[in-house]
Amino acid sequence: MVQIPALTLLVLCVLWITILMRLQVEKASVVRDTQDAARTIARSLQTHTLKTIHDVDVIALLIKYGYETAPLTFDLARYQAYGLITADTALQVTIVGANGHVLASTLPFKGIVDLSDREHFAVHRTDPAKGLFISRPVIGRVSKQWSIQATRRLDTPDGRFGGVIVISENPAYLTDGFYNSAALGRYGMIAVISHHGFTLSRRAGEAPSTTGGALLDNYTSVARAPVATVIDPVDHIERIVASSTIDRYGLTVVAGLSLDEALDDYYRMRRVYVTMAAVISALLIGFAARIMSLVSKLHKRKDELRRLSETDRLTGLYNRGRIKDLLHEAAAAPDAGGKVAAIFVDLDNFKQLNDTYGHQCGDEVLTVLAERLRMAVGEHGAIGRLGGDEFLVVVQAPDAREAGTRNAEAIAQALSVDLTVRGKPYLMRASLGLAVLGHNDTADDLVRKADHAMYEAKKCGRGERVTTWHAFDDADCSPQRHGEGIDVEQKSPA
Structure with a gap:
């Protein structure tokens, strides 16, 4: 009779171990597929970001060439009129003189606008060899909007510092222009991060893109590993995150997929498996209990028959x-x-x-x-x-x-x-x-x-x-x- 509970326990152990191992394999497979998907999205975002920054750099080089060739006759409005500068390619193009004052801009401005205190102005004035510089997101003094400023140095004919070309880009374009909910899901996330430790743009789900701010400055920790499962420091959602670097411009792009969302089908399957295992376990336990009850009754009946066969019915003594x-x-x-x-x-x-x-x-x-x-x-x-x-x-x-x-x-x-x-x-x-x-x-x-x-x-x-x-x-x-x-x-x- 002791064998029945032991056998039932053995069957239950085998059943649950099999179910748990199967679930573990399924979960690992889902996580692995999600990691691959995150890597693919990160590579696509890398290509999108690289093209966007490259287009901005082409405009900066074109204006740099035109201005340095004929600084006195250069007309920024003509470039805009010919369609070389549009809202699709740049939010604003500004030429800053050697003294830091705005000389020309694709947006109207009044009076003297001094940009000599901007980081990009100081960088180009002190480093003649500096190429395209991408600044921290700032609120433009002409546009009055958040912008990423991609800048190049202007030189005088004798090689002295002649000013700065500033291409202001809407940060949201880096992420809004790429985000696809079909690929990223409801809680997916993409971000573009500078190697200097700040976030250019981030978008998660259907919420609008964000840029700048103290929280996003801590977002660089997410991009430390090529692929990792992390809790997002902004919205605290656990995501599988993949990253890819653009060393040419000192950027890292990040793509994250919600772990819970990725495991949604797995969770449904787990509920089905666990429910089935629980039902089978209950049936096994009930069946074993029934068998034990029958065996117990048989043993009692056997003991009673043996007692009757060995006992004197009148006195209860041995016969x-x-x-x-x-x-x-x-x-x-x-x-x-x-x-x-x-x-x-x-x-x-x-x-x-x-x-x-x-x-x-x-x-x-x-x-x-x-x-x-x-x-x-x-x-x-x-x-x-x-x-x-x-x-x-x-x-x-x-x-x-x-x-x-x-x-x-x-x-x-x-x-x-x-x-x-x-x-x-x-x-x-x-x-x-x-x-x-x-x-x-x-x-x-x-x-x-x-x-x-x-x-x-x-x-x-x-x-x-x-x-x-x-x-x-x-x-x-x-x-x-x-x-x-x-x-x-x-x-x-x-």
Whole structure:
């Protein structure tokens, strides 16, 4: 029966381990596919950003060439009129003189606009070899809008610092012009980050692109690994992020896909798997419980049948077959000689009680006497009813004679108390025969000896109103010779 829970537990362990391993494999596959998708999006964003910055640089080089060739006659408005500068290519183009004042712009301005304090102005004035410089996002003093300023140095004919060409680009174009919700999902994210530690533009989901600000300045930590799973420092969404660098312009592009969104199908599949496993587990446990219940009932029925087959129905003592089996088992044990005793009990006046009060009353008396025998012997021996008014007690002890003597005296004492029969006191007299197994005796020999001793006790106690018992002694006679070898001195009143 212990095997059923163990087998059920084994099946459940195999089931759940298989399910969990399968789910782990599925999750790893989804994460791997999402990483590949993030890398692909990052490479596409890299291409888009590179083209956008390159187009801006082409405009800067074109204006640089035109201005340096003829600074006095250069007309920025003509470039705009010819369509070389449009809103699609640049938000604003500005020419700044060597003193930092705006000389020309594609947007109207009034008075003196001083840009000498801008970072790009200081960079180009001090570094003649500096190429295209992309500044931190700022609010333009002419456009009054957030812009990324891509700048190049202007030189005079003698090579001195002549000013700066400023191409102002809308930062949102870097991300809005690329974002595709079909590829990035509802919670996808793309960003363009400068190697100088600031974010040019970022967009997540359907929210508008953002640029600048303290939070985005910390966004560079996201781009530290080519592919990683990170919690976004801006919106705190866990994403699988891939990045790609544009070393030519000192930029890194980042593409992130929401981990929860990527695992959405996996979560649904996991719920199905776990639900199925839970149902199967419940069915297995229920089936095992049912089997255990049936097996338990079968064992109980088997035990009950065995008890009925071994028990006397009237008294609840062992029946004739079972007490004889116990005696044979005890006698067959190694070195059983002197360690097994039998007490044969015969009720002397039971027939008289039956004839006087009837068999029903006799059955009631037998039940009471059986309980007295059980209480007298206790755990020191086994008691069986041989039939009618005869009982057999089997005693096992290192000194069987001493133990048998104690049991015989206890039985005699128990039977010395009057019974109540039909409201009247009645003393049941019995004859007990005690015998100890000899070294060469069999169980049947022991029963014959006990029976022999019982008859001697019956003869000696005839006419008396007390229970008598006698012990068979092999040292004095042979058990086959009836009437000899009985120690009559051990006769004792109950």
